[in-house]
Amino acid sequence: MTAVTVYCGSLRTVPDSYLELAADVGRRIAARGWSLVWGGGRTAMMGAVARAAREGGARTTGVIPRGLVDREVADTDSDDLLVVETMRDRKALMEAHGDAFLALPGGIGTCEELFEVWTARVLAMHAKPVVVLDVDGHYRGLVSWLGELRERGFVSPFALDSLVVTDDVETALDACAS
Structure with missing residues (x-):
């Protein structure tokens, strides 16, 4: 089974189209029989x-720092909710539990997580x-x-x-399987 670590926005101010994405x-991850690792919040895209x-x-595994349990509203419905002390601890566990990493639209936190796992891949x-x-085109400027x-x-x-960049959900998930 593949566990996909998804990075995405946690702010409630994003347009509905991002929530739908x-x-x-999430539905397509489940349809493939995979599991989800994510930031452990129940708000917005997360x-x-x-x-x-x-x-x-x-199966869902959420990883959330203690300081964000209330702010991101920890998802107590997750199969595993891992509460950690720091953002560094969060990223380490999300990386350890994931077989692939998928960044959806997000802000500076999403970009920071993306860059860390991408750099680690580049450095073998x-x-x-x-x-x-x-x-x-959310990441067009970055690319x-x-x-x-x-x-x-x-x-x-x-x-x-x-780094695989695509605008198609199925292509993104296929890349996660490679």
Whole structure:
């Protein structure tokens, strides 16, 4: 069974289209017989992906820092809710429990999580897939900037090739399986 670690937005202010996207990803993870690892919150996109995954029969493992239990409303319905002390602890457990990493639209926390697991892959600290689901150009500026960094010699072709960026949910999940 594949466990997909999903990074995504936790703010309640995102448009409904992002909540629907997160729920769609959760349903499709469950339909593949996979499990979900995520940030352990029940609000916004985090809550949508977890609820939909569970409703489809997926096992869910949430990882949340103690200081965010109230702010992100810890998802006590998860199969496993791991409460940790720090964000670093959270990221380490999410990485350890995941077989692949999928970034949905999100903010600075999502980007920080994405960059950490992607950097670890580039440095051969793991060989797990790292995928960005960019359904509406959410990451367009970031991807463009990464291309500029490559042109300036700061990012290797290998690094860029090791990050899968797609605007299609099925393609993203297929990349998680590779």
